[in-house]
Amino acid sequence: QKEVEQDPGPLSVPEGAIVSLNCTYSNSAFQYFMWYRQYSRKGPELLMYTYSSGNKEDGRFTAQVDKSSKYISLFIRDSQPSDSATYLCAMSTGNQFYFGTGTSLTVIP
Amino acid sequence: DADVTQTPRNRITKTGKRIMLECSQTKGHDRMYWYRQDPGLGLQLIYYSFDVKDINKGEISDGYSVSRQAQAKFSLSLESAIPNQTALYFCATSDSNPSKETQYFGPGTRLLVL
Numbered sequence: 001q002k003e004v005e006q007d008p009g010p011l012s013v014p015e016g017a018i019v020s021l022n023c024t025y026s027n028s029a030f031q032y033f034m035w036y037r038q039y040s041r042k043g044p045e046l047l048m049y050t051y052s053s054g055n056k057e058d059g060r061f062t063a064q065v066d067k068s069s070k071y072i073s074l075f076i077r078d079s080q081p082s083d084s085a086t087y088l089c090a091m092s093t094g095n096q097f098y099f100g101t102g103t104s105l106t107v108i109p
Numbered sequence: 110d111a112d113v114t115q116t117p118r119n120r121i122t123k124t125g126k127r128i129m130l131e132c133s134q135t136k137g138h139d140r141m142y143w144y145r146q147d148p149g150l151g152l153q154l155i156y157y158s159f160d161v162k163d164i165n166k167g168e169i170s171d172g173y174s175v176s177r178q179a180q181a182k183f184s185l186s187l188e189s190a191i192p193n194q195t196a197l198y199f200c201a202t203s204d205s206n207p208s209k210e211t212q213y214f215g216p217g218t219r220l221l222v223l
Contacts, residue, residue: 008149034211043113043199043214044152088151090212097142097203097212101151 006100019076023089023100030091035074038086079107112136113215121221130185132200139205141183145196190222
């Protein structure tokens, strides 16, 4: 079993839709949770960072962590064509990072 | 200027050749990493270093070696390149402070081994 599981998609939504991206994990030692956005032919860029359980909001983006269910989510409100990218979840114990395989998102104008 | 830079950005080489990919960072981070990314497989850790005298193997280190020349520089070598090492390679850095536990990635090196 992989440390981190992420549905690869692809996911296609109309502009303005609410997007929900999810990851599950098996290691209860994970304390740090991240979402990265990767545009084609570019490096991943940090989008959201959360320590332990709870919600974090930044503009149109909301990250949720449920440690009891070992489940994290990223919500994108009012999605825009510029949000079209691959989204990677990542988790850390404090020393090593573990990444999901990424979900490809296309927002159709 | 970018905080994490990688050179070259693109490289085509032949089977059996030795090549080096270089990474530099201006973020002042202690920790540096090398990953490869293949379609459908996500990011796979090759090597990582927590400071200048520290080198650790990741999950796919066979066929690769690294050198941490300074806090800001971490290079990856393919001693004898083979076609299945064709991939996108990323360097990343992170702070050793637990409250800043995130990674920052370079732009990537696209490598093709013929």
